[in-house]
Amino acid sequence: MIASALSKPVRRTIVSILAVTALTASPGFAGDIAVRDAHGRNVVINDSSRTVSIGGAITEVLAALGLDQRIAGVDSTSTYPLAVVKDKPNVGYLRQLSAEGVIGLNPTLILAMDSAGPKQTMQAIEAAKIPMVSIPENFTEQGLLEKIRLIGHVMNADAAAKCLATAVAEDFEQLRQLRARITRPMRVMFVMSLVNGQAMAAGRNTAANEIIELSGGVNAIDSYEGYKSINDEAIVAAKPDAVLTIQRSRDTFEADAFYAHPGFALTPAAKTRSFVAMDGLYLLGFGPRTPAAARDVAATLYPQLATPAGNFKPKAASADCRS
Incomplete structure (x- = not known):
């Protein structure tokens, strides 16, 4: 990042840290995955075979991790990769979702950007007891890397997520080297x-x-x-x-x-x-x-x-x- 992390509001840093904090799974959920999401909810995931992806970045990450076969549906901001999203059921715009449209896909897991809504729709989905993980929207270099790691952890694909996060971090380093040649910022x-x-x-x-x-x-x-x-x-x-x-x-x-x-x-x-x-x-x-x-x-x-x-x-x- 150009600005250091210390220049960002402290509350954003705290939310970001909480969002990617993995909780220790209790003995009663042996083999399950437990995380705390962007809204502070403790979510236990035991099946990601039918994942509804609500957010273009989430869908991109899932595809890059080779998990596109687990995507049961996407939202209208999920436009890439075209080969992955073109035949997937679409639940509409991420801020104008209907509970019926999402629940009707019989998902075992929902991954949604924390701006997804409206509020009543998200509450209805929660009430349906479908595991839903809210992904933080932290528009920083570190926030993006944490997003990749969180999605990978939720999907039980930590090694693949580490690989992708490392590649993206290297791209940011290339970008820093390019940016160093700018003498007068526009x-x-x-x-x-x-x-x-x-x-x-x-x-x-x-x-x-x-x-x-x-x-x-x-x-x-x-x-x-x-x-x-x-x-x-x-x-x-x-x-x-x-x-x-x-x-x-x-x-x-x-x-x-x-x-x-x-x-x-x-x-x-x-x-x-x-x-x-x-x-x-x-x-x-x-x-x-x-x-x-x-x-x-x-x-x-x-x-x-x-x-x-x-x-x-x-x-x-x-x-x-x-x-």
């Missing part, structure tokens, strides 16, 4: 959407903020946390050197709309026409491909890194960590 604004002339931009403590930092940039928005709508005056005052966004099938924030926007037209980014759009899961999912995504952003923002970036060979993509 101010980058991540824009989630531009609807009716209103931009929604990412502040601190977001996946977008971390990707900007991992790619060697500085978030042009540092006055708030999360994603919020901002007016033209705030856009001009932020002085972004570049705009970063996600590609969508509809309502995409296209470069032409950016150049024509009265606020963005007055920014340094408009003068240099610096605009980067990437697949949403690849860019913000915080799965095994995150270092590669940050590399791609860096190579676009800083043309002088293009050749070294071409030598960046993601270990996570080539490592054989299948359980």
Whole structure:
């Protein structure tokens, strides 16, 4: 990470540590696996043969660990790997789930990002007594490695998870070496959407903020946390050197709309026409491909890194960590 762990709020560190703390299985559950999840629940897992994966990063990790045959269903953010997800039953968007849709797949285990919802749906699933593990969304380098280890432990695939976490850690090291060549960090604004002339931009403590930092940039928005709508005056005052966004099938924030926007037209980014759009899961999912995504952003923002970036060979993509 660019910022040290000490610069993150203490509460995030505590939650992250709790989330990956394995509990000692009681004698009554010989051979079972027990963990404490992101919501502080003690969950015992004795069968992962029909796992519903709610969260694109979770699905990516399961696939990388060679556990795709155990996936009984996915959510709509699970778009990669296509060969794995294309024929899986889909339970819908992770924040708009229905209890019937999830429970109807007869899962033996549910892995869900801790932002999954709505609340009443998650409560209904809990009431059904199906083992459910909430995976922490800690948008940091260490948080990603812990996520991989936790998922591997829950699935009784610790060795495979260690292999994948090591490969991703090596990718982060390659990224650090690339980033060290940046002499003037660019101010980058991540824009989630531009609807009716209103931009929604990412502040601190977001996946977008971390990707900007991992790619060697500085978030042009540092006055708030999360994603919020901002007016033209705030856009001009932020002085972004570049705009970063996600590609969508509809309502995409296209470069032409950016150049024509009265606020963005007055920014340094408009003068240099610096605009980067990437697949949403690849860019913000915080799965095994995150270092590669940050590399791609860096190579676009800083043309002088293009050749070294071409030598960046993601270990996570080539490592054989299948359980």
